[in-house]
Amino acid sequence: MGSVRVLRAINGSSLVWNPKLRNPTVCARAFSSKMSPPSKAVVYDQHGSPDQVARVLDFPPVEIRDKDVCVKMLAAPINPSDINRIEGWNVSPFRFADFVSTLCVYPVRHPVPAVGGYEGVGEVQSVGSAVTGLTPGDWVIPSPPSFGTWQTYIVKEENVWHKINKNVPIEYAATVTVNPLTALRMLEDFVDLNSGDAVVQNGATSIVGQCIIQLAQIRGLRSINIIRDRTDAEDVREKLKKLGADEVFTESQLEIKNVKGLLGALPEPVLGFNCVGGNSASLVLKFLRQSGTMVTYGGMSKKPIAVSTSSFIFKDLALRGFWLQKWMSSDKAKECQIMIDYLLGLVREEKLKYELELVSFENFPVALDKALGKQGSHPKQVLKF
Amino acid sequence: MGSVRVLRAINGSSLVWNPKLRNPTVCARAFSSKMSPPSKAVVYDQHGSPDQVARVLDFPPVEIRDKDVCVKMLAAPINPSDINRIEGWNVSPFRFADFVSTLCVYPVRHPVPAVGGYEGVGEVQSVGSAVTGLTPGDWVIPSPPSFGTWQTYIVKEENVWHKINKNVPIEYAATVTVNPLTALRMLEDFVDLNSGDAVVQNGATSIVGQCIIQLAQIRGLRSINIIRDRTDAEDVREKLKKLGADEVFTESQLEIKNVKGLLGALPEPVLGFNCVGGNSASLVLKFLRQSGTMVTYGGMSKKPIAVSTSSFIFKDLALRGFWLQKWMSSDKAKECQIMIDYLLGLVREEKLKYELELVSFENFPVALDKALGKQGSHPKQVLKF
Known part of the structure; x- marks a missing residue:
């Protein structure tokens, strides 16, 4: 040996x-x-x-x-x-x-x-x-x-x-690091959000998704959440609403022409998060307001994201991506630690759970x-x- | 009456x-x-x-x-x-x-x-x-x-x-306004370009495309140009090279795994322009370097743009859109006039032609x-x- x-x-x-x-x-x-x-x-x-x-x-x-x-x-x-x-x-x-x-x-x-x-x-x-x-x-x-x-x-x-x-x-x-920090950075790094603004996401039941709901609520933001069709959709909706979700829709609920008619008093979201791809990403894009941004951080459906030309030209959407590992590689050690402490503080106060x-x-x-x-x-x- | x-x-x-x-x-x-x-x-x-x-x-x-x-x-x-x-x-x-x-x-x-x-x-x-x-x-x-x-x-x-x-x-x-100004704004408004940087575009034979080639050259930028397959591709390539194009490829030339192997001494482009959509847009994306940006300003193929999840997460690409009419609607009258004069000056000096x-x-x-x-x-x- x-x-x-x-x-x-x-x-x-x-x-x-x-x-x-x-x-x-x-x-x-x-x-x-x-x-x-x-x-x-x-x-x-x-x-x-x-x-x-x-x-x-x-x-x-x-x-x-x-x-x-x-x-x-x-x-x-x-x-x-x-x-x-x-x-x-x-x-x-x-x-x-x-x-x-x-x-x-x-x-x-x-x-x-x-x-x-x-x-x-x-x-x-x-x-x-x-x-x-x-x-x-x-x-x-x-x-x-x-x-x-x-x-x-x-x-x-x-x-x-x-x-x-x-x-x-x-x-x-x-x-605390991988998922909650991803949620926190994505809410911070792409769009200057103001209290009252709305965000939209698919994959809302993921831990990142649950963190986005809770961190958005803490910041005074509204969240519109898309989940896949499932037999327990009602239970999931209730669970996410308890976390602070403003709206929860299944994908099939959104197979309509005017999804924005479902928003009621909620503002059109200025920022969207996509961890699914395929049709589910298109639903996020449909909700976004003029000049909104969609951030992709995962691709659970294994399908690409298809975007119409008009989404870019007339709707002026911006599509971006987020990868925590890349973010952390750019000399963010101190910032990372401050955010970890912030997030664990929220856990202690029972404002962040999953x-x-x-x-x-x-x-x-x-x-x-x-x-x-x-x-x-x-x-x-x-x-x- | x-x-x-x-x-x-x-x-x-x-x-x-x-x-x-x-x-x-x-x-x-x-x-x-x-x-x-x-x-x-x-x-x-x-x-x-x-x-x-x-x-x-x-x-x-x-x-x-x-x-x-x-x-x-x-x-x-x-x-x-x-x-x-x-x-x-x-x-x-x-x-x-x-x-x-x-x-x-x-x-x-x-x-x-x-x-x-x-x-x-x-x-x-x-x-x-x-x-x-x-x-x-x-x-x-x-x-x-x-x-x-x-x-x-x-x-x-x-x-x-x-x-x-x-x-x-x-x-x-x-x-001078619609096409040359579109080319000029798109070179200015999305990425901070430095002399020696490269841009890539499809639809390079369009007037916007020809202007991009010439305006890029004036700024010391290199241009990689994609044209559709056509019987007179060689003539078109020569014509665009005379305007200042560094490289001109037909779409079928780019149906290879490693398009970047074609770049030779040219740097990977940091900015791309898409006026076609479909596969031609994917070719622009393939050329872009890490954290590059593609700006869509047209959709001649009438096909959507398909983007892989990994393009956003690992390659960190950003996708944006440009519409001159929207740009001009935002109180740009004076700026517009200054640029028109600049562009007509280039025409006078025979540095801009189409x-x-x-x-x-x-x-x-x-x-x-x-x-x-x-x-x-x-x-x-x-x-x-």
């Missing part, structure tokens, strides 16, 4: 993996002063279907250097983008299979082997001698998020960890199957370590 | 028309001090096919009030948008038949009866007593352009006329047939009065 270098934390770059080894051994550094506990991690050493290529492996202790912080992970979600990353495509909060043509141009496959997961929350277990801002017991999240959160212990330098207030449920702390299912890390295969949709519809799965 | 009020010039609003009258008579104002010559105008009293509904009528003299200027028109083009206006749709520089769904939402039919034409150039014939800025012999264009330029004499207040330098061919003075065909106003029906495409492909028809 050849030696392998130690798995150092969430960024896979320092990991040199021998795929033949199921239980790698360590060539420990000679003069390590302090070591992490052994760790368990979800690892994939090739791209493919996660239930085929991802496995839970044991890792030996790693050195905690002067500036390092050893974090015992508390919780980390299985986001659709985590699944895409294992499959080999680096995509947004939603999964698309129709990206092949783009991916020829933007091959963003991450290197393997790698540890799964992108966001999460943990508790500081121990710190290196030069660490000044964190102490054992603190709750921290990787912020901006980074890869490799599906493991029990992570050792990484102090500056990647953002200390958060502990009085929030771990499942919210674990999931459905999550905590699952023990031991049951990772079950949680993965649920996240893959193999067991019908389930809330987002959050691994509890 | 009932009386009708006098046809007062280019804006149809003061025209009260009795459609039964083929030769309207006038109820002349009692105390008119000064009258225009009688005029001939192309009038339509209902919307429909221009060769069915437009006819040349004689109009009696109208009063020239204190602030009025009587202009003898010299030339005015038949733009596709003029034809659309007669047909009943108020559209951009290109003709679309696929706008019905939009037009249900934005019914912008102009009132009838009306005089055709939207831009043109004329010579001041006489002025009212309070006119200070214009004298007989001056060349003027309506700026911003306004409706009703297809007539031999127009009487309208001084402030709608912009005096221009006379040393340009009348066919350029008559056509093909036009001057046709005597007596031959209006022939010019109209050519403009309607009934006699094959012809340069833009410009009526000479």
Whole structure:
């Protein structure tokens, strides 16, 4: 059995993996002063279907250097983008299979082997001698998020960890970055919205969608929400209205000539969000007012967006896109942390909520199957370590 | 025969028309001090096919009030948008038949009866007593352009006329506003372009397209041009290259996976222009670089624009639209005049040229047939009065 270098934390770059080894051994550094506990991690050493290529492996202790912080992970979600990353495509909060043509141009496959997961929350277990801002017991999240959160212990330098207030449920702390932050940025970055303005979105039952409803309401904005046709549409409508939705329509309700006649006293929306594509995107466009903007952040239907020439010329619509990972790559670390704190504050005040299912890390295969949709519809799965 | 009020010039609003009258008579104002010559105008009293509904009528003299200027028109083009206006749709520089769904939402039919034409150039014939800025012999264009330029004499207040330098061919003075100004604005209003940047466009043989090539070159920009497949593609390519095009591709040349491999030393374009839609718009999108913008200003193929989700999320493209008429409606009179002078200066220096065909106003029906495409492909028809 050849030696392998130690798995150092969430960024896979320092990991040199021998795929033949199921239980790698360590060539420990000679003069390590302090070591992490052994760790368990979800690892994939090739791209493919996660239930085929991802496995839970044991890792030996790693050195905690002067500036390092050893974090015992508390919780980390299985986001659709985590699944895409294992499959080999680096995509947004939603999964698309129709990206092949783009991916020829933007091959963003991450290197393997790698540890799964992108966001999460943990508790500081121990710190290196030069660490000044964190102490054992603190709750921290990787912020901006980074890869490799599906493991029990992570050792990484102090500056990647953002200390958060502990009085929030771990499942919210674990999931605050990817979805709620997407919702918050999309409400901020495209149109200068004023209280009383309306926004329209499809995919309103997604966590981003639910966050948009609640964050819009907090800002005094009205929300028009489109959901797919479903047997429990009435229940879903009620649930979204309880969150603050002003209107909720099924797609088939909108197969009429004049959708704006349905708005009643609501203003025509100036900003729209699309995470579905196809006809559902066209419905968002139909609602938008003159010179409105539609932001695409997902493509769940796997269908392209079709836009008439007149939408651009006469209606003067603007179509844009949002990708949180790109946004965060542009030196937004501090801004990201401020927003995380704001969002967790809303969670504490019970102004921001969405459905999550905590699952023990031991049951990772079950949680993965649920996240893959193999067991019908389930809330987002959050691994509890 | 009932009386009708006098046809007062280019804006149809003061025209009260009795459609039964083929030769309207006038109820002349009692105390008119000064009258225009009688005029001939192309009038339509209902919307429909221009060769069915437009006819040349004689109009009696109208009063020239204190602030009025009587202009003898010299030339005015038949733009596709003029034809659309007669047909009943108020559209951009290109003709679309696929706008019905939009037009249900934005019914912008102009009132009838009306005089055709939207831009043109004329010579001041006489002025009212309070006119200070214009004298007989001056060349003027309506700026911003306004409706009703297809007539031999127009009487309208001084402030709608912009005096221009006379040393340009009348066919350029008559056509400088709609197409060249569209090209100029689209290069200015969407992306902050720097010398050396590239733009890409389809419909490159249109007058807007030819202007984009030349205006881009003047600004030190590179242009990548897409033309439809045609038997004379080589001739067209040579012609556009003579105007300053860096690259000219037919659509079928671009049916390859990696169009950017064709760029050679040219940078990936940051801005694209689409006046075709359908597959041709997709080719513009394929060329655009990360975070590029495509501006749609026409839809000659009558097909919608299809965009993949990934174009928005990963490639971060922005899609916008441009409509000159909307731009000019937002208090741009002065800016419009400055740009007109700039563009006519380029014409004088022979830095801006495009093909036009001057046709005597007596031959209006022939010019109209050519403009309607009934006699094959012809340069833009410009009526000479």
